[in-house]
Amino acid sequence: MSPNTMNSPADASVSGRIEKPEERELTRKNEEFAAIETELAERELRIVNVRAELGAFERNYLHTVGTLYAELDEWKARIAEKTAQRQPENSRSGKAANDARARANQTKASVEIGSAEDSKPFEASPAMKKLYREVARRIHPDLTSDRADRAKRQVLMAEANQAYECADEAKLRKILAHYECSPETVTGEGAGPELVRVIRRISQGRSRLAEIEAELQDLFRSDLFQLKQRVDEAAEHGRDLLGDLRGKVEQQIASAKERLQEVGQFVGQ
Amino acid sequence: MNVDSAERTTQIVAVGSQGLTTRSASIALRGLKDLVRESNWLVKKVFAGPIEILKISPKGSVAGFRCKGLKGSDSIEVFGIEGAPAAPIELGLLFTEEEKTGTPPGQVQGNFAWSPSGDQLVAATTPLKQQLQYFDFLRGGHGTAFGAAGPQPTHLSWSSDGGFLAAARSGGADARVSLWRAQNAAFPFSNSCESELGFPGWIERQTYEVESGEDGAFLGYGRLAFSPDGRALAVAAEFQGEWADDSITIVDVPGMSEQLTHPVQGHVTDIAWARDGRELVYCASGQAYRLDLETMDAEALPFGAEWCASHPELPVCVCYSGWLKNSAKGRLFLVDLQTLRVFDEHAAESVADVRWGSDGTKAYAITTDGLAYVYEPDFL
Numbered sequence: 001m002s003p004n005t006m007n008s009p010a011d012a013s014v015s016g017r018i019e020k021p022e023e024r025e026l027t028r029k030n031e032e033f034a035a036i037e038t039e040l041a042e043r044e045l046r047i048v049n050v051r052a053e054l055g056a057f058e059r060n061y062l063h064t065v066g067t068l069y070a071e072l073d074e075w076k077a078r079i080a081e082k083t084a085q086r087q088p089e090n091s092r093s094g095k096a097a098n099d100a101r102a103r104a105n106q107t108k109a110s111v112e113i114g115s116a117e118d119s120k121p122f123e124a125s126p127a128m129k130k131l132y133r134e135v136a137r138r139i140h141p142d143l144t145s146d147r148a149d150r151a152k153r154q155v156l157m158a159e160a161n162q163a164y165e166c167a168d169e170a171k172l173r174k175i176l177a178h179y180e181c182s183p184e185t186v187t188g189e190g191a192g193p194e195l196v197r198v199i200r201r202i203s204q205g206r207s208r209l210a211e212i213e214a215e216l217q218d219l220f221r222s223d224l225f226q227l228k229q230r231v232d233e234a235a236e237h238g239r240d241l242l243g244d245l246r247g248k249v250e251q252q253i254a255s256a257k258e259r260l261q262e263v264g265q266f267v268g269q
Numbered sequence: 270m271n272v273d274s275a276e277r278t279t280q281i282v283a284v285g286s287q288g289l290t291t292r293s294a295s296i297a298l299r300g301l302k303d304l305v306r307e308s309n310w311l312v313k314k315v316f317a318g319p320i321e322i323l324k325i326s327p328k329g330s331v332a333g334f335r336c337k338g339l340k341g342s343d344s345i346e347v348f349g350i351e352g353a354p355a356a357p358i359e360l361g362l363l364f365t366e367e368e369k370t371g372t373p374p375g376q377v378q379g380n381f382a383w384s385p386s387g388d389q390l391v392a393a394t395t396p397l398k399q400q401l402q403y404f405d406f407l408r409g410g411h412g413t414a415f416g417a418a419g420p421q422p423t424h425l426s427w428s429s430d431g432g433f434l435a436a437a438r439s440g441g442a443d444a445r446v447s448l449w450r451a452q453n454a455a456f457p458f459s460n461s462c463e464s465e466l467g468f469p470g471w472i473e474r475q476t477y478e479v480e481s482g483e484d485g486a487f488l489g490y491g492r493l494a495f496s497p498d499g500r501a502l503a504v505a506a507e508f509q510g511e512w513a514d515d516s517i518t519i520v521d522v523p524g525m526s527e528q529l530t531h532p533v534q535g536h537v538t539d540i541a542w543a544r545d546g547r548e549l550v551y552c553a554s555g556q557a558y559r560l561d562l563e564t565m566d567a568e569a570l571p572f573g574a575e576w577c578a579s580h581p582e583l584p585v586c587v588c589y590s591g592w593l594k595n596s597a598k599g600r601l602f603l604v605d606l607q608t609l610r611v612f613d614e615h616a617a618e619s620v621a622d623v624r625w626g627s628d629g630t631k632a633y634a635i636t637t638d639g640l641a642y643v644y645e646p647d648f649l
Contacts, residue, residue, distance in 0.1 A: 013424070048595065058293055058297075061293075061296075061297070061300065062296065064291055065296075065300055066293065066296045069296055069299055106295075107295075107296065108296075110293055110296060204627075222294065222297070223294055223297040223298040223301055224293060224294065224297040226297075226301060227297050227301050227304075229299050241304065244304070245300055245303055245304055248303050248304075249303065
């Protein structure tokens with residue numbers, strides 16, 4: 001039984017007892033809360049899907065193209081360093097070499113952290129989606145007004161998101177079972193306090209919905225998402241855009257190697 | 270009542286991949302750019318045209334004068350070439366009541382000058398009649414008119430140190446070039462200018478037999494460009510007629526006294542100073558030339574061009590020619606002024622302005638249809 005429906009005024013009307021005004025209001029608010037619970041679960045599912053798809057694309061992109069950018073930046077840094085060596089009195093060349101080296105290190109670090117050779121596009125099964133919806137509806141931190149309960153839910157929700165992104169169904173079920181058995185799920189002190197609690201939960205739920213929407217818009221505006229969209233659209237037309245991009249960066253690397261050779265010869269003279 | 274009133278945490282759910290997304294943002298942007306890059310040129314649409322009068326800022330913004338004809342009031346719009354597409358900034362023009370109907374197509378005149386920082390703009394556009402309008406984007410972008418009445422200003426130039434602004438006006442015998450010294454940060458220009466170049470004596474002697482309106486008559490002043498040190502100004506004197514020849518006059522700043530005059534073959538479309546201030550590169554009737562200011566020897570360069578802009582530090586020019594030999598198609602290209610080698614060509618049509626960014630790492634070009642070309646070389 002959900003904690004939000006325990007000792008509900010609906011039970012009172014069934015038993016023939018006269019329903020108090022706060023109990024009627026609580027019924028209405030519980031219905032409203034149930035709708036928000038469902039919507040929140042849907043939205044959490046949406047954003048976790050977008051994040052997971054984007055994460056998988058990012059790992060693949062960094063592995064297939066990012067590593068080439070790291071190599072290109074390494075060659076550029078070497079060119080800048082050779083050029084600075086050629087003009088020791090030119091402070092601008094020295095600064096350019098330092099900047100180029102810093103950039104090469106930064107690109108290399110980003111690529112090493114994020115790329116994964118075996119990265120596959122993310123796709124959740126309908127069963128996983130259904131399970132995630134249930135988990136989000138039951139343990140979402142914004143659907144409780146109890147401080148200790150919320151802290152516990154935050155940890156569980158983060159674990160649930162990770163489990164979903166890894167398609168770990170067993171772990172998701174374990175998280176749900178663990179929470180259902182915990183003492184925080186037992187509440188109830190009468191209609192008045194319950195009404196206040198549910199109103200606050202509704203407010204929190206709405207705030208979280210707004211946050212999710214803003215976060216989604218941020219993700220949609222990101223360069224990574226724009227890139228993924230282009231790659232996906234091209235794939236629908238049978239074109240490998242990441243392959244094309246690899247080719248372009250490989251050309252840049254070839255030019256950089258030639259340039260380094262020219263600069264090196266000049267330094268050697 | 271035992272209701273928890275603890276404040277909401279701002280980060281409710283742990284974010285899985287978003288941190289990674291932020292780390293890889295710059296590499297994702299590089300990928301996006303490289304997908305649309307052809308050679309070292311990046312092409313992107315920044316506005317829906319047509320807009321005839323356009324000027325690129327050192328920061329990569331574009332000011333355009335949108336003529337709406339009888340559909341409404343004309344406007345100045347500012348677009349960003351860099352970054353994600355965004356709505357233009359529309360600047361309010363200071364109209365009189367009669368001028369609110371908009372400029373009929375084909376009668377649009379005027380120009381812009383960006384400050385060296387790219388944060389201020391001076392506009393000379395048809396609805397303003399003889400006056401200029403100053404916009405400061407660091408102070409809200411509101412326009413302030415300045416300058417005395419006279420013929421319509423046609424070209425503007427702002428010195429690279431920000432100290433002087435010059436406005437060229439057509440108008441035959443009334444033509445002149447006005448020079449303002451930038452005085453204070455809040456509003457640098459007053460109504461009265463510091464000095465002027467009027468109708469020059471040598472033109473009067475040369476054209477004394479030619480009536481106004483006839484071929485060969487002096488029309489006024491056109492393109493102008495400050496030297497890199499801001500101590501000289503090159504200005505084109507324009508003459509009427511398809512086959513008439515313009516000339517380029519060098520005047521000192523701020524005195525505006527004539528130092529040198531160079532006769533040109535055809536009409537001048539652009540002037541650029543070489544970085545050392547000893548040479549001018551100019552375009553006249555589709556051909557590019559180089560003028561040595563010490564010897565006054567001019568040579569035709571081995572390529573055609575209508576627009577040219579000098580790199581702030583290197584002996585390199587970015588040029589545009591609307592007519593490519595044997596194909597009648599336009600092109601953007603770079604020229605090494607030491608070897609005269611042309612490189613990194615790119616097809617382009619209807620380019621209205623070219624310029625280098627302030628640090629010389631990028632060059633920009635913009636077309637009247639709103640296509641922007643960004644030249645971002647790996648090795649220059």
